[in-house]
Amino acid sequence: MADAPQIPDEAEVRARWGSFAWSAENEPQVKKIIARYPPGRQQSAVMPLLDLAQRQVGAETNTQGWLPVPVMEYIGAQLGMAYIRVYEVATFYTMYNLAPVGRYHVQVCGTTPCMLRGSDDVLDACYKKGMKKGATTADGLFTLTEVECLGACANAPMVQINDDNYEDLTFDTTTAILDDLAAGRQPKIGPAIDRQTSCPEGGPTSLKEMAGENHDYRGEWTAA
The missing domain is CATH 1.10.10 (Arc Repressor Mutant, subunit A)
Structure with missing residues (x-):
């Protein structure tokens, strides 16, 4: 790819x-x-x-x-x-670039988990900004590459831009990230939804007490 x-x-x-x-x-x-x-x-x-x-x-x-x-x-x-x-x-290793790239190297994961979760929308957002796969925009700002798995499957679809991952993307959130970069602003790195790293959206679904403290469940499990 x-x-x-x-x-x-x-x-x-x-x-x-x-x-x-x-x-x-x-x-x-x-x-x-x-x-x-x-x-x-x-x-x-x-x-x-x-x-x-x-x-x-x-x-x-x-x-x-x-x-x-x-x-x-x-x-x-x-x-x-x-x-x-x-x-x-x-x-x-795809981490090494063998040809000149732009200020921001936009690497879109197109492997199965990201594809099923909407990587086509992510690519479409890039195309709408004038990007083409394997090319750098005329202003030298963006280079677009479609790559294999970048290891953030639980947060698909995602892109890696330079050293940072942007995850749980849609057409709109991808567009906002590209707009921020073009304007010299730093977008929020990581998930674009309410989750910490790859935890469930909205917070834990089990062992919820651990979110606030190092909760000791041993007595509860023994009683059960």
Whole structure:
């Protein structure tokens, strides 16, 4: 279901990112990450370094960030790791972007639970805002991707936008979230209905006393 990334021309990418190096802010963090692993096992740091690099690229481009080939080569060289091994990791996980994305990367889950609960309405709200799957809007604000399960099935339908999940969505609540982001406002993260995380809507349906205190049920259960 994931859309093929539109990778820019290689010469353009190398001209822009061929001199990539860690920022002064990230350099100490890189050393801490690599130091977590025993000598000779530094390649285990590839995933957090890819994430950090994507965030650095995002900070430099005012987007969510992505991983140009020269950046992945840079990480491979630092870890003593063949580039193709770094690329294998980056292409396996959808958390890594292999092509430029917008300021907000809207990842709509289209797997069965979300589909049955209305992911088509979520996608329709995105389309109404001028988005197209696998593309970035002309203003550079939004990139739309349909993805596989993001692990919030109990709160379907949902989207992940950058690092945040928005759940229990409808056409209207999705539209409101996109409007807030476009206006520079932070929408409410998590469920759009009255529930805490993935608890039942409206509050607990059993062991209700636990909502207010650490209630001891042992005497009641013994008496029963």
